[in-house]
Amino acid sequence: MSPADRALLQDLLAAYGPGGQEDEGREVCRRALEPLVDELTVDAAGNLVGLLRGTGGSDAPVIRVMAHLDELAMIVKRVEPDGTLRLSQLGTMYPGNFGLGPLTVLGDAERFTAVLLLGSEHTTQETPRVWQTKPDGGDQAMQWDDVYAFTGRSVEDLEAAGVHPGTRVCVHASRRTLVEFGDFIGSYFLDDRTALTALVAAARLLREQDRRPPADVYLVCTVGEEMGGIGATHASRTLPGEVTLALDIGPAEAEYQVPADSGPVVAYADDAVVYDKAISDRLLALGHELGLAPRAAVWESFDSDASQARSSGQTARAALLSLPTLSTHGYEVQHTETVGRCARLLAGFLHRPVG
Known part of the structure; x- marks a missing residue:
């Protein structure tokens, strides 16, 4: 190249x-x-x-x-009362392909970092979204309704940042660097x-x-x-x-x-x-x-x-x-x-x- x-x-x-x-x-x-x-x-x-x-x-x-x-990206489906974001996909992409980790929320008034999370592996069937994705549990592929974006913000803070259903969410800048190894390159x-x-x-x-x-x-x-x-x-x-x-x-x-x-x-x-x-x-x-x-x-x-x-x-x-x-x-x-x-x-x- x-x-x-x-x-x-x-x-x-x-x-x-x-x-x-x-x-x-x-x-x-x-x-x-x-x-x-x-x-x-x-x-x-x-x-x-x-x-x-x-x-x-x-x-x-x-x-x-x-x-x-x-x-390929995500779009906010709803803002939960605890300030977490429920997401849908923009294009054919699954949470496992993106990987859990940092995101950028493209609010109308502010861009900020959130984190895509599933939940702790140290849980039981009382936390079904995690249990159903475990090989020794439900053994199901991770879906968008299993994961959420943790923002660490209140609903009022999110409203001030211009976050609402329809706000776009992308893989964070820290995961968008071109990696070169041998005769190959890699990136999202x-x-x-x-x-x-x-x-x-x-x-x-x-x-x-x-x-x-x-x-x-x-x-x-x-x-x-x-x-x-x-x-x-x-x-x-x-x-x-x-x-x-x-x-x-x-x-x-x-x-x-x-x-x-x-x-x-x-x-x-x-x-x-x-x-x-x-x-x-x-x-x-x-x-x-x-x-x-x-x-x-x-x-x-x-x-x-x-x-x-x-x-x-x-x-x-x-x-x-x-x-x-x-x-x-x-x-x-x-x-x-x-x-x-x-x-x-x-x-x-x-x-x-x-x-």
């Missing part, structure tokens, strides 16, 4: 971005993309949209490339921070190599992917073109024959759609041509900005380029070369989208 990519990724990891409140990550991407694109705007849905003007005179398609700004929320980093890196490659796409390209940092592809469907409907190409993580698992150190993964289908075969074939062939050892995959228990836009009828053609990732929707791990490989394939495809 290049120093520029590493620095951008850490900035993105440090930026809180729960669904519906992606402002911090959007600002990081705005600063990174501004010198690399011809126009930069924010649309009505909150997507950041960068335009790379094409050279013209080609039958190549206008392409919308999308990577999402939002992260590599989904979709590494894809955003690859999107910026591809734009940088095109600028440094003085290459322009044959037709216009829209680089879209989308909102609300984890909540149903909200931003992507809006951008696919309102921006020119008929192709939506998503960048997202993908599971590095044996069932898909995708190892963690493999090249970019070209998806041919997921739970929502079958992706455009001509585009997928082109990405796969170009990946081989560039020596990136790409993989093909059919994802299950998965969808993306592109497949959600396609299944809702907002784009005519959809494609997905995935970054192989261990422990998706948990504490995620990628190879250090994954971002660079994905950026190279994306830049090559945008410059030569047809063979």
Whole structure:
């Protein structure tokens, strides 16, 4: 991973971005993309949209490339009389994936630290939320109604901080630092921070190599992917073109024959759609041509900005380029070369989208 990519990724990891409140990550991407694109705007849905003007005179398609700004997070369901917070998930995430520990509560008037707790292991069936999660007890997976956020504050203090049902809660900054070990990196929320980093890196490659796409390209940092592809469907409907190409993580698992150190993964289908075969074939062939050892995959228990836009009828053609990732929707791990490989394939495809 290049120093520029590493620095951008850490900035993105440090930026809180729960669904519906992606402002911090959007600002990081705005600063990174501004010198690399011809126009930069924010649309009505909150997507950041960068335009790379094409050279013209080609039958190549206008392409919308999308990577999402939002992260898996929590939302306050209710404030209890003792000042604890009951939480629901924003996106598909379980308490065991986040882990018990510090949180940041994004109150309207104040941000402050809370702690996600289950309860003491030194309890019996009189404390059912703990007992039912014990292997020698109820042996059930930990659910959101088992845990709570301890704030150490009164209801009146929470009201003054602007905390109420709908307040977003995120994994604390102390747990959002990029960890590097051997040939790998790890952190929460590599989904979709590494894809955003690859999107910026591809734009940088095109600028440094003085290459322009044959037709216009829209680089879209989308909102609300984890909540149903909200931003992507809006951008696919309102921006020119008929192709939506998503960048997202993908599971590095044996069932898909995708190892963690493999090249970019070209998806041919997921739970929502079958992706455009001509585009997928082109990405796969170009990946081989560039020596990136790409993989093909059919994802299950998965969808993306592109497949959600396609299944809702907002784009005519959809494609997905995935970054192989261990422990998706948990504490995620990628190879250090994954971002660079994905950026190279994306830049090559945008410059030569047809063979």
